[in-house]
Amino acid sequence: MIVFLLLTMPSFVASATVCPVRCTCPVKDSVACEDKTVTDIATFNIPNNFTYVRVSGTEATELTESSFQQMPFTVRLFLQSNHFSIIGPGTFQKFPLLKTLRLSKNNVRSLPSGIFSSLIYLEHLHLDENVLSFLEPSIFKNLSRLEILNLSTNRLQTLPRNIFGSLSKLTHLILNGNILIEIPYWMFNNLTELVELHLHSNVIEIIDQEAFYGLPKLKKLSLQKNCLKTLAEGLCLYLYKLESLSLYENPLVELPKVLFGKIDTLRSFMLWGTSLSTISNFIFSNLTNLEVLVLTKNTNLSSLPKDAFSGLTKLVKLYLYSNQFSQLPVGLFQDLGSLQILSLYNNTFNDLPDNLLKPLINLQNVYLNNSKITALPGNMFKGLPKLQRVHLEDNPWICDCKLKEFKTWLEKNTEKVPNYMSLLCTNPPTLKAKPVLALDALICPSTTIREQRSGSYRITTPTSFWDSFSRVDSKAFTVTKTEQIGNTSNWYNTKTSSINLIETTTKRTSSEHEYHSKGTVLHRCHLPVGNMYCLLYFTTSMQILLTIIQCFVLIKIKKLYDHFNICTEPVVLVHMLDIPVGIRH
Numbered sequence: 001m002i003v004f005l006l007l008t009m010p011s012f013v014a015s016a017t018v019c020p021v022r023c024t025c026p027v028k029d030s031v032a033c034e035d036k037t038v039t040d041i042a043t044f045n046i047p048n049n050f051t052y053v054r055v056s057g058t059e060a061t062e063l064t065e066s067s068f069q070q071m072p073f074t075v076r077l078f079l080q081s082n083h084f085s086i087i088g089p090g091t092f093q094k095f096p097l098l099k100t101l102r103l104s105k106n107n108v109r110s111l112p113s114g115i116f117s118s119l120i121y122l123e124h125l126h127l128d129e130n131v132l133s134f135l136e137p138s139i140f141k142n143l144s145r146l147e148i149l150n151l152s153t154n155r156l157q158t159l160p161r162n163i164f165g166s167l168s169k170l171t172h173l174i175l176n177g178n179i180l181i182e183i184p185y186w187m188f189n190n191l192t193e194l195v196e197l198h199l200h201s202n203v204i205e206i207i208d209q210e211a212f213y214g215l216p217k218l219k220k221l222s223l224q225k226n227c228l229k230t231l232a233e234g235l236c237l238y239l240y241k242l243e244s245l246s247l248y249e250n251p252l253v254e255l256p257k258v259l260f261g262k263i264d265t266l267r268s269f270m271l272w273g274t275s276l277s278t279i280s281n282f283i284f285s286n287l288t289n290l291e292v293l294v295l296t297k298n299t300n301l302s303s304l305p306k307d308a309f310s311g312l313t314k315l316v317k318l319y320l321y322s323n324q325f326s327q328l329p330v331g332l333f334q335d336l337g338s339l340q341i342l343s344l345y346n347n348t349f350n351d352l353p354d355n356l357l358k359p360l361i362n363l364q365n366v367y368l369n370n371s372k373i374t375a376l377p378g379n380m381f382k383g384l385p386k387l388q389r390v391h392l393e394d395n396p397w398i399c400d401c402k403l404k405e406f407k408t409w410l411e412k413n414t415e416k417v418p419n420y421m422s423l424l425c426t427n428p429p430t431l432k433a434k435p436v437l438a439l440d441a442l443i444c445p446s447t448t449i450r451e452q453r454s455g456s457y458r459i460t461t462p463t464s465f466w467d468s469f470s471r472v473d474s475k476a477f478t479v480t481k482t483e484q485i486g487n488t489s490n491w492y493n494t495k496t497s498s499i500n501l502i503e504t505t506t507k508r509t510s511s512e513h514e515y516h517s518k519g520t521v522l523h524r525c526h527l528p529v530g531n532m533y534c535l536l537y538f539t540t541s542m543q544i545l546l547t548i549i550q551c552f553v554l555i556k557i558k559k560l561y562d563h564f565n566i567c568t569e570p571v572v573l574v575h576m577l578d579i580p581v582g583i584r585h
Contacts, residue, residue: 020044027052029073034058041082042067054078061107064088071095080104080126087111093118100124104150107131117142128152128174135159141166152198153177164191171195176222178202185210196220200246203227212239219243224270226250237261248294249273260286268292272319276301285311294319296343306331314338321367322346334359343367345391354379362386370394374427378405381413390417397436399425401444407436 019025023033023044029051033044038058046053048069053076061083071077071094078100085107092098098119108130116122122143128150137160140146146167156178164170170191176198185208188194194215200222209232212218218239228250236242236259243265252274260266266287277300284290290312295301302324309315315336325347333339339360345367354377357363363384368376373395381387390413397403414420414437421438425431431439 018047020046030054032056040067049073052076052078056081058082060084062086062088063091065090065093067091068094072097074098076100078102080106082106084108087115089113089115092116095119097121102126103130105129110134111136111139113138116140119143120145122146124148126150128154128177130154132156135163137161137163140164143167144169146170148172148174150174151178155179157181159187161186162189165189167191169193174198176200176202180204181206183207183211185213187211189214191215192217194218198222200224200226205229207232207235209233209235212236215239217241219265222246224248224250229253229275231256231259234258234261236263239263240265242266244268246270247274251275253277255279255283257283259283262286262288264289266290268294270294272296272298274298274301278303278305279308281305281307282310284309287312289314291316292319293317295323296320297322299324302326304328304332308332310335312336317341317343319343320347324348326350328352328356330355333357336360338362340364340386341366345369345371348372352376352380357381358383360384365389365391367391368395372396374398375402376406378409380406381409381416387416392417393419393422395423396426397423398427399431399434399436399439399442400428401442403436404442407439407442410437 019031020033022035022038023031023046025031029049031046031050031052032054033041033046034055034057035044036057036059038044039060040062041055041058041060044055046055046068048071050071051073053071053074056078059082063079063084063086065088074095075097077092077095077098080102081104083106084103087103087108089112092101092115095101096118099121101116101119101122101124104126106129108127109132111127111132113136116125116139120142123145125140125143125146125148129152132151132154133156135151135156140149140163144166147169149164149167149170149172152174154177156175157180159180164173164187168190171193173188173191173194173196177200180199180202181204183199183204183206188197188211192214195217197212197215197218197220201224204223204226205228207223207228212221212235216238219241221236221239221242221244224246225248228247229252231247231252233256235256236245238261240261240263242263244267248270249272252271253276255276257280263286267290269284269287269290269292272294273296276298279295279301284293288311291314293309293312293315296319304325306329309318309332313335316338318336318339318341321343322345325344327350330353333342333356337359340362342357342360342363342365346369349368349371352373357366357380361384364386365388366381369391370393373392375398376392381390410417410420410423417423421435423436425434425436425439
């Protein structure tokens with residue numbers, strides 16, 4: 001064959017500049033033919049001296065031995081996007097040097113036995129986006145130099161045993177988009193050079209424990225969008241060179257305790273859209289150089305154990321958004337000193353520990369937006385020298401005194417908080433929709449007072465006096481005390497006879513004023529400085545004065561009661577408050 005090519009070469013070279021009428025030749029030795037009216041590609045009359053041949057966009061439905069003349073120099077043949085449904089035997093025998101064959105996007109239903117047997121130099125074979133449902137066991141038998149095999153987006157439900165057995169140099173096997181149900185242990189035998197394996201978008205339910213044991217050079221494994229509920233113990237145990245693993249959008253309910261062996265090459269692991277409710281401690285501990293971990297959109301994932309991320313000292317990006325976390329344990333991020341991006345948005349956090357982020361000394365961006373957060377500790381983001389962005393929008397902030405320290409941090413770090421004025425209060429109602437930063441100070445909600453009386457509790461509600469202030473500073477306390485007066489007289493001893501004593505005092509400590517009263521529960525509020533502070537003291541003084549007057553009147557009434565209690569004859573009351581008790585008429 002080689003001698004024949006050498007003897008006939010002058011005749012091919014002589015016609016090198018001839019380009020078919022309905023084709024284009026934009027590059028030397030390259031021809032591209034496209035015509036929607038063509039039903040037989042033989043009518044293009046493509047010369048036999050082109051290295052690259054492309055035929056697409058036709059209505060042709062058949063490829064036969066007569067479709068081309070002898071093509072001794074063609075190394076790349078692209079026949080995609082036609083309507084080929086039938087490929088006859090011997091169609092490619094006229095391409096002895098062919099290295100790339102692309103039959104993508106056609107309607108090929110089956111391939112005749114031995115169709116590729118003459119393509120001993122073939123390196124790339126693309127059969128994707130057809131309707132293949134069956135392959136002959138020996139279909140790839142003579143393709144010992146094949147490096148890339150693309151069978152994606154067909155209708156393959158099973159594959160013959162040992163179908164890839166002769167492809168010892170195969171580096172890329174693409175099987176995604178079929179309807180494969182099971183991956184048996186023998187499917188990838190002899191593929192010792194395989195670097196990428198794409199199995200995503202099938203309906204795989206079972207993968208044998210040893211299915212990947214013979215793939216020592218595998219770097220990329222995609223298993224996403226299948227029907228996997230469980231994974232075999234040690235499934236990835238011998239994938240020593242693995243760099244990327246995708247398992248997302250599988251209905252996984254649990255992960256095996258041992259999934260990986262010692263893998264220091266894995267850089268990214270995608271695990272989202274599953275049915276996991278938790279994961280095991282130390283499950284990623286062998287992934288010592290993992291840089292990206294995506295554990296998101298798991299609608300049942302509500303908790304993580306403390307050592308879930310143990311050993312991930314090189315992790316740079318951790319995505320935990322759109323789960324059901326209400327809290328995270330202290331120490332969860334203890335090994336993540338290299339982390340730069342932490343995404344926690346769209347969860348339902350009730351509370352976050354103040355030192356949760358403390359180990360993340362290289363953290364640059366943290367996402368806590370839309371996570372039902374009502375308050376954050378004031379030192380949550382302290383000690384993070386490289387912090388650049390903190391996303392906190394769309395949270396229902398409760399603007400009381402618990403938010404004071406966080407508000408102080410926010411005031412000093414507005415450049416790190418995008419849309420910081422969109423941080424709005426949802427409670428108390430009087431502050432609803434007001435920006436946290438627009439408040440002069442924050443109010444603590446009143447606490448219900450309980451007083452023990454005759455073996456039971458009487459609950460009284462504080463007055464609304466403090467609610468009239470929207471600007472507050474230091475703390476005051478309102479104490480309502482009920483005291484029974486009188487003993488024997490029905491006129492004097494009634495259920496409604498009580499004295500409401502309002503006692504206020506202040507005692508300064510390092511951070512607040514506290515009121516100490518024996519047997520009472522304190523109401524705490526912040527008091528303002530300036531005019532409001534003076535108004536508060538004036539109002540309090542007036543209340544004390546009114547209380548003194550009330551007590552004075554009650555004392556006089558008590559004296560009057562004693563006076564009538566000892567009388568035996570009618571008396572005439574004249575200026576009763578000025579006449580001594582002992583004078584009678």
